[in-house]
Amino acid sequence: METVEKARHVATKADQKAYSEQTLWMLAIRDNRDKRAFGLLFDHFAPRLKGFVIRAGAPAGQAEDIVQDVMLSVWRKAHLYDPERAQVSSWIYQVARNRQIDIIRKEGRPMPEALKAEAEETEPDAGQVLALEQETDVLRDALDRLNPDQRDMIEKAYLGELTHSDIAEATGLPLGTIKSRIRLGLERLRHELKDLR
Amino acid sequence: MSEQISHHIPDAIMAAYVAGNLPRPFALVVASHVSMCDECRANLLAHQAAGGAVLEGMAEEKLSGGMRDRVMGALDDAIDVEPEPASRQGIYPGPVVDALSGKPPKWKKLGGGVRQCILDMGNEGSARLLYIPAGRPVPEHSHGGLELTMVLQGGFSDSTGHFDVGDVEVATDDLEHVPMADEGEDCICLAATDAPLRFSAFVPRILQPFFAI
Ligand SMILES: [Zn+2]
Numbered sequence: 001m002e003t004v005e006k007a008r009h010v011a012t013k014a015d016q017k018a019y020s021e022q023t024l025w026m027l028a029i030r031d032n033r034d035k036r037a038f039g040l041l042f043d044h045f046a047p048r049l050k051g052f053v054i055r056a057g058a059p060a061g062q063a064e065d066i067v068q069d070v071m072l073s074v075w076r077k078a079h080l081y082d083p084e085r086a087q088v089s090s091w092i093y094q095v096a097r098n099r100q101i102d103i104i105r106k107e108g109r110p111m112p113e114a115l116k117a118e119a120e121e122t123e124p125d126a127g128q129v130l131a132l133e134q135e136t137d138v139l140r141d142a143l144d145r146l147n148p149d150q151r152d153m154i155e156k157a158y159l160g161e162l163t164h165s166d167i168a169e170a171t172g173l174p175l176g177t178i179k180s181r182i183r184l185g186l187e188r189l190r191h192e193l194k195d196l197r
Numbered sequence: 198m199s200e201q202i203s204h205h206i207p208d209a210i211m212a213a214y215v216a217g218n219l220p221r222p223f224a225l226v227v228a229s230h231v232s233m234c235d236e237c238r239a240n241l242l243a244h245q246a247a248g249g250a251v252l253e254g255m256a257e258e259k260l261s262g263g264m265r266d267r268v269m270g271a272l273d274d275a276i277d278v279e280p281e282p283a284s285r286q287g288i289y290p291g292p293v294v295d296a297l298s299g300k301p302p303k304w305k306k307l308g309g310g311v312r313q314c315i316l317d318m319g320n321e322g323s324a325r326l327l328y329i330p331a332g333r334p335v336p337e338h339s340h341g342g343l344e345l346t347m348v349l350q351g352g353f354s355d356s357t358g359h360f361d362v363g364d365v366e367v368a369t370d371d372l373e374h375v376p377m378a379d380e381g382e383d384c385i386c387l388a389a390t391d392a393p394l395r396f397s398a399f400v401p402r403i404l405q406p407f408f409a410i
Contacts, residue, residue: 035272042265047257054258064264071268076276085242090249094215097248101217109221110228111282112238113291140250158248160216164223164343168209 016126020133022088030078042071045092053100056159066103070096080114083129087136097160202234204364208244210345211237215244222317222324222389226345226365228292229387232285233363288350288362293326293387302326311336322391329353329384335376344368344390346376351384353377 019027025041028034049067058066073095081091102108143151153170156162162170206214206227213219214227231237283294293316302314304326312328329335331351346366353360355374360366368374378384 035269038272039265039269042268045252046260046265046268048252048255050258050260051255052252055255063258064261067260068264068268068271072271075272086245087249089253090242090245093248093252094245096252097215097217109217110225110292110295112228112241113232113282113284136246136249139246140253143247143250143254154247155251155254157212158216158244158251160213160218162213162216162218164210164213164219167212168207 018130019083019126020088023083023129023133026078026081026088026091027083029075030081033078038075041074041088045074045089046071049092049096052096052159055155056100056161058100066100069103070099073099082124084124084132087132090136093158101160201361202236202363204358204360204366205234206230206237206240206365207367208240210367211240212244212247215241215248220321220389220391221319222322222391223343223345225292225296225317225324226347226387226389229290230347230363230365232290232292288385290349293349296324304328307336309333309336316387322389324387324389327384327386327388329378329386331378331383332380333378335378335386342370342391344388346389347387349385349387351382352379353384353386354379 022041022044025034025037028037029041046067049070050063053066053070054060054063070092074092077095081088086094098109143154146154153162157167157170210219210223210227214224219227227237231241283291283299285291286294286299289297296316297314304312304314306312310330310333314326314328315323316326317324326349327335327346329351335353344367346360346368348360348362348364350362352362352364353376355366355376357366357368357374360376366376
């Protein structure tokens with residue numbers, strides 16, 4: 001048993017080299033408060049975030065204030081980033097949506113309980129991190145292959161432009177298709193979540 | 198605990214929650230259910246990944262000069278630490294504990310042994326805790342649009358099925374349902390509607406403003 005654990009740990013170290021740039025930046029920010037890594041993350045995400053918040057309805061004059069706020073939240077909440085559960089873009093997406101709404105409504109929104117293991121965990125399971133990265137890439141390709149109307153609907157849904165009933169009623173919204181791409185990796189994750197309780 | 202959950206959060210509602218476009222009372226139910234249900238937590242992560250793919254695919258907008266320096270210069274600023282989401286207390290999941298500000302619910306009698314405690318009331322709808330004695334019906338009520346009801350203790354049944362601890366019933370305005378609390382343990386639910394919930398059986402309509410229901 002002990003040797004198995006040890007072997008797994010060694011494999012983990014080796015596999016980390018295969019992590020995507022984004023994951024490595026974010027881990028360096030989380031674990032070492034690495035400002036250089038944050039600069040690289042900023043250069044990748046800030047211009048996209050500006051496009052994102054403008055599409056989500058922010059006035060052009062306010063867009064950069066929101067981007068600044070989101071990027072600073074990313075830096076300050078980095079301890080909550082967990083590469084086993086969310087790819088960097090997913091995590092930043094959620095931080096961005098939460099911040100944009102907090103700014104508009106001036107109140108926080110209900111958040112699920114944190115998993116207890118999140119605080120204690122030190123070494124991520126490299127296999128799970130890599131699997132999630134790959135599934136996320138597949139998901140991105142799937143999004144790219146949608147026809148323009150479908151893609152527009154998906155963007156609207158995740159930019160917060162559609163209500164739950166709009167989403168439920170939208171015909172041809174390939175929510176299921178999109179999501180099933182990432183379902184497999186998350187099934188694995190679900191079993192692991194169970195073990196964490 | 199999550200083994201027995203059989204009624205989950207539908208995709209459209211989860212996508213709207215992730216996108217931050219779900220009315221607050223419903224968001225409270227989703228956050229509470231996710232706190233207890235690993236399947237829906239995994240589903241929430243899947244929707245976040247879809248949102249991340251949308252973000253990654255966005256056209257870049259040029260940043261004004263000096264913005265990068267401003268952000269880099271603010272990294273060491275002192276900030277107020279945000280409180281972490283509350284954890285579970287007894288039968289109440291963390292988000293409900295937060296909505297109660299960490300205190301036990303203050304129940305108000307509705308008649309027929311039924312009690313309620315309002316958690317959130319605003320122009321987006323309302324969220325409340327309902328206490329229904331074992332074996333009693335939930336007061337007959339109508340609601341404008343969507344109603345989400347999550348069981349926190351005991352259970353109830355109606356024409357659509359049986360709901361246990363953790364289960365969420367999704368009812369739309371065309372569902373006429375008379376939920377009946379299980380025998381045995383008294384039933385406590387978290388209920389959210391996007392219109393003021395109106396009970397017709399126990400409280401005359403004219404009194405409803407006084408009960409804020
Ligand atoms: Zn569920």
